[in-house]
Amino acid sequence: MVLMNPVISKLTGKLVVLASASPRRLEILTNVGLRFEVVPSWFKETLDKRLFKMPHEYAVETAKQKALEVAKRMPFKHLKTPDIVIGADTVVTVDGLILEKPVDKQDAYRMLSRLSGKEHSVFTGVAIILCHEKEGEEIDYQVIDFYEETKVKFADLSDDLLWEYINSGEPMDKAGGYGIQALGGMLVEYVHGDFLNVVGFPLNQFCKKLSLIFSPPGSLKQNKIQTSPQGSPVDTVPPAEPAASSPSGSPTHNGPPDSQGQNIPSASTAHNVKQEESGCGEGEVPWTLVNNLSKSSENGEAEPQGISDPAAPDLTSRGTMQMQNVREHETEDIKEKLSKMIELMDGFKASKVLFTASKLRVFDVLRSSKTGELQAEDVAQGIKASLKGTERLLEACVSLGLLQRTGKEYANTAMSRHFLLSDGPLSLQGYIQHCNELVWPLFTHLETAVREGTNQHEKAFGKTSDNLFQDAYYSRHEVKLRFMKAMHSIAKVSGRDVATAFDLSKYKTACDLGGCTGAMAYEFAKAHPGLSVTMFDLPEVIEMSGHFRPHDADDRVSFVAGDFFKDELPKADVYILARILHDWSDEKVHILLSKIAKACNPGCCVLVSEIFLDEDRKGPSRGLLQALSMTEGRQRSASEYSLLLKSHGFTSAQIKHTHNLLDAILCVTE
Numbered sequence: 001m002v003l004m005n006p007v008i009s010k011l012t013g014k015l016v017v018l019a020s021a022s023p024r025r026l027e028i029l030t031n032v033g034l035r036f037e038v039v040p041s042w043f044k045e046t047l048d049k050r051l052f053k054m055p056h057e058y059a060v061e062t063a064k065q066k067a068l069e070v071a072k073r074m075p076f077k078h079l080k081t082p083d084i085v086i087g088a089d090t091v092v093t094v095d096g097l098i099l100e101k102p103v104d105k106q107d108a109y110r111m112l113s114r115l116s117g118k119e120h121s122v123f124t125g126v127a128i129i130l131c132h133e134k135e136g137e138e139i140d141y142q143v144i145d146f147y148e149e150t151k152v153k154f155a156d157l158s159d160d161l162l163w164e165y166i167n168s169g170e171p172m173d174k175a176g177g178y179g180i181q182a183l184g185g186m187l188v189e190y191v192h193g194d195f196l197n198v199v200g201f202p203l204n205q206f207c208k209k210l211s212l213i214f215s216p217p218g219s220l221k222q223n224k225i226q227t228s229p230q231g232s233p234v235d236t237v238p239p240a241e242p243a244a245s246s247p248s249g250s251p252t253h254n255g256p257p258d259s260q261g262q263n264i265p266s267a268s269t270a271h272n273v274k275q276e277e278s279g280c281g282e283g284e285v286p287w288t289l290v291n292n293l294s295k296s297s298e299n300g301e302a303e304p305q306g307i308s309d310p311a312a313p314d315l316t317s318r319g320t321m322q323m324q325n326v327r328e329h330e331t332e333d334i335k336e337k338l339s340k341m342i343e344l345m346d347g348f349k350a351s352k353v354l355f356t357a358s359k360l361r362v363f364d365v366l367r368s369s370k371t372g373e374l375q376a377e378d379v380a381q382g383i384k385a386s387l388k389g390t391e392r393l394l395e396a397c398v399s400l401g402l403l404q405r406t407g408k409e410y411a412n413t414a415m416s417r418h419f420l421l422s423d424g425p426l427s428l429q430g431y432i433q434h435c436n437e438l439v440w441p442l443f444t445h446l447e448t449a450v451r452e453g454t455n456q457h458e459k460a461f462g463k464t465s466d467n468l469f470q471d472a473y474y475s476r477h478e479v480k481l482r483f484m485k486a487m488h489s490i491a492k493v494s495g496r497d498v499a500t501a502f503d504l505s506k507y508k509t510a511c512d513l514g515g516c517t518g519a520m521a522y523e524f525a526k527a528h529p530g531l532s533v534t535m536f537d538l539p540e541v542i543e544m545s546g547h548f549r550p551h552d553a554d555d556r557v558s559f560v561a562g563d564f565f566k567d568e569l570p571k572a573d574v575y576i577l578a579r580i581l582h583d584w585s586d587e588k589v590h591i592l593l594s595k596i597a598k599a600c601n602p603g604c605c606v607l608v609s610e611i612f613l614d615e616d617r618k619g620p621s622r623g624l625l626q627a628l629s630m631t632e633g634r635q636r637s638a639s640e641y642s643l644l645l646k647s648h649g650f651t652s653a654q655i656k657h658t659h660n661l662l663d664a665i666l667c668v669t670e
């Protein structure tokens, strides 16, 4: 049996649309007697999470965009305008990360193991779109949105339990990788807050919002809440009279106060004279009537009987409240979009400030002072630049978070100390200079690159490059050194996460093909005490690798010169391909993988480390932006790499999204 919820019943007679295909939301709303159509949104959940300060802002914005997409599509595609569209989006957050639906089992495992033994938050953002269609005019959309947070704690979960749960298939279409209402309930130690919010829809707050929309504060002037001496709320409105005996016959509301001090009208006391006409149930205020009322008042026409009761909804103030709400939302929305636009328009300036400050060694100069602080004059002297230009550069660096300033003194921020000092263990200086000297010129020819679908090396550097490495990067000593420094810095930052992505304890030997400076090889040796690593690269690279030898170099790392397309590959149990495959045409990739497959004994494996594209190729933008200046190769998703490796006999893929610069996949030969 369905309880006749007085707030939900206010939607009777309206075309209510749920812009979500989630069976759980459908069930929650159906269970409370709401009649609605389901029109799943086509809005792709691709908002850039970094643009939102708080996770709930992301959930609310996604809910809003989902609902608006349906509200705007229906008049054209379904040839009807809904009255109300409801959108919702649920996200799980832990350790400052937003977890959505897992893309595969490995992703589900990553999410669930992150949640194990910890408290996390579940946020559902909800948007209620009220659509007003006026004849001959554009449809007006009013947006009311809100969010609910529920805290959930998981018990400590063993890997066996996690995999059993993952293999049940339940996690795959659920935010955070679990469903609390089914098997996933077993993982939960406690829930603080609205349980249904975790399932996917905060019903309680939704009802309160409906109550505010349809009986806003102005309509409840007389329904003051007093606190009794015992502290419990007392409704001071006199018992409602039946409509017929009310002087005006207008709707009056008298019901239990909700937790926000608003009265949710009770079905037994709310009446209106249009009830039969509108076909609405008891306790309803028909939307059409509400609209007509505001119109007739505006026109100065006599109000129909039953409208002038002071307890009736204050339609004007309600309209004003909603319009204000909408304007605020619209303004916020536009501001958000504008700030994203500005970020995109100015992005190249910010990059160039970083490149220039790095090239001029601003960060090293600041670090070298006794106190770590310098005034602009001293920095100008240190970097041999004009005072005026230096001041501008330093101020711009402060605005970008690269420097901090106290009074007249400039100093490095923690981020700069980590990544921008030239001799720091995680220095990105090498890569930054590579971007400045090589990638930047290529990007100045992006338009031609897009028009022609070719790489622009010739335009940018005045010569063709059939083989990027031998013709472009290694043609001049300083260019080669710069390229190697760039590879070295990325390998230093990401190497540890790649090296520890999988359990390699059963393997004795590894070969890092195209290992460049050996940075990755040393990370593998460090992470796996039983592993000897051969670093294999072109002779012109090997001859310079001594430059990058760490002071505590492990003698389990050795260097072999050769061409992986032409020469015999060193024998190994594990072949590492870090940032290799994306550079080459499919044909060359197949040549290389065939050679590796031939060199492998059963049980050997290939570990590929690359930027993995999302399965729908909508991100991450770092990978997609890089592709724009690539030559013959291409970026792939984890499953594309998996398929590629499978076609060469490497199966049982394990995938690791490291949340560092490079992800990794491990496949074993049969």
Ligand SMILES: C[S@@+](CC[C@H](N)C(=O)[O-])C[C@H]1O[C@@H](n2cnc3c(N)ncnc32)[C@H](O)[C@@H]1O
Pocket: 469, 487, 488, 490, 491, 513, 514, 515, 516, 517, 520, 536, 537, 538, 541, 562, 563, 564, 565, 577, 578, 579, 580, 583
């Ligand atoms: C993009 S870098 C990746 C470096 C390293 N694996 C890393 O992740 O830091 C590509 C590497 O492949 C090497 N390489 C290119 N062609 C090669 C070939 N035919 N044989 C061996 N190594 C090659 C390059 O010298 C370079 O070091």
